[in-house]
Amino acid sequence: MAGTPRIPRPTAARVSLYLRELERRLERGESTIRSRELGHCLGLTDTQVRKDLGHIGHLGFPGVGYRIEDLIARLRFLSGTDRGWRAAVVGVGNIGRALLSYDRFESEGFRIVAAFDSDPEKIGRHVGTHEILPMERLGELVRERGIRIAIVTTPPAAAQDAADALVEAGISGILNFAPCRLEVPPSVVSTEVDLGMSLLQLALQVRLVNGELLEIEEDPARSGPVRARSIRR
């Protein structure tokens, strides 16, 4: 029974896109949607939407489309956001505070149930309703409060230590805002949100779109059939 249903990675990455759009439409009172329309407003083709949703379960009605409510239920079930994930924030700096005040997680199926920091100055202070707790209590509280996901917002120098402590405590996933790669065992999922990297990627795209990249060989006198090593400045 090893048959993992295996959802292709690109499809999995689009699940959250679908979910957000579907919830918006449900709020507006719509009850069904066709693949063409869903795709169009998300910048995808209708075929791609059907392929994706096909991987997820056969929920469409030929001639009609998809029932939005069923689709949402399915996607929330898949992502576990129907049951709610309990999460912790580790590192209460500027970004950590912003996340602790972000009121949208709750409705999206996540609940932040603890905030940790290693700075003794900060311990015991509050951010909104969250008390800042010492790192020493991390293992204990992860178990007691059923925390499975952690958001790391420490300075980069402290991020690996935080990750080690989280792994030790038995966490399942880490969302890492520190601009560094974390070493974790393969059973733990770690993904990164690096603001600098996001900006850089945006900048690169801007240059590509605007055709600002004259490209290759800075030396125009050079264009012979012989490629390979040319000049490198």
Place this chain on the structure above:
Amino acid sequence: MAGTPRIPRPTAARVSLYLRELERRLERGESTIRSRELGHCLGLTDTQVRKDLGHIGHLGFPGVGYRIEDLIARLRFLSGTDRGWRAAVVGVGNIGRALLSYDRFESEGFRIVAAFDSDPEKIGRHVGTHEILPMERLGELVRERGIRIAIVTTPPAAAQDAADALVEAGISGILNFAPCRLEVPPSVVSTEVDLGMSLLQLALQVRLVNGELLEIEEDPARSGPVRARSIRR
């Protein structure tokens, strides 16, 4: 016209990864690196690294590797982060404030040179060295200060208006933290960082890795026992 040299999208997405690792190594005093090592610490194969760097320009030396300094120069040139990008923050809430205090952008080739908000209460106040300016002055200041990139951190309801104003002002790229899709003309690049979506993707990956997805066949709501059709595989 010569076909755009076109860097494949996955390659472009890895540029920022390479750059971050290379800069770390340069700081440590290393001067060359081989594709195998660079790939290993980034979770890529050596071949993939060579293919990527091959798209970017021929900078390697057989038998030796790549000169880190040259590679960094090339990647920064490509992304325009050698000249510096001037950026604005639009929407000074929790996340906006965190970004205005984020001291890392400068060294990565970006400078935040203006902060805007539509709330009259906030106008004139300061976050760090940044004065909060009224949206009305956006067009003027984008031109005066050479702003090409904007970071949108308004509530979702205000994000599209902000985007329209930015497009009108002649911005080239938008990094959008509001959890909604922005409509922009194709000449403007808009990318999204949705914290909820990031968490949801992480959650989905955790479930996939942990094999929590038993995967049920179809919902029995309204489908007779006959399923002759749609047997896949």
Place this chain on the structure above:
DNA sequence: CAATGTGAATGTATTCACAGCT
């Protein structure tokens, strides 16, 4: 020689085309 750069082979994702439902 040891590592790059790159065609050829493989693997994966998207798009096409259409059979089959409602």
Place this chain on the structure above:
DNA sequence: AGCTGTGAATACATTCACATTG
């Protein structure tokens, strides 16, 4: 009729294998 679901065809990305190079 209109739309879904899906094999077949295409496009794209990664990996392999090796000739080439400083």
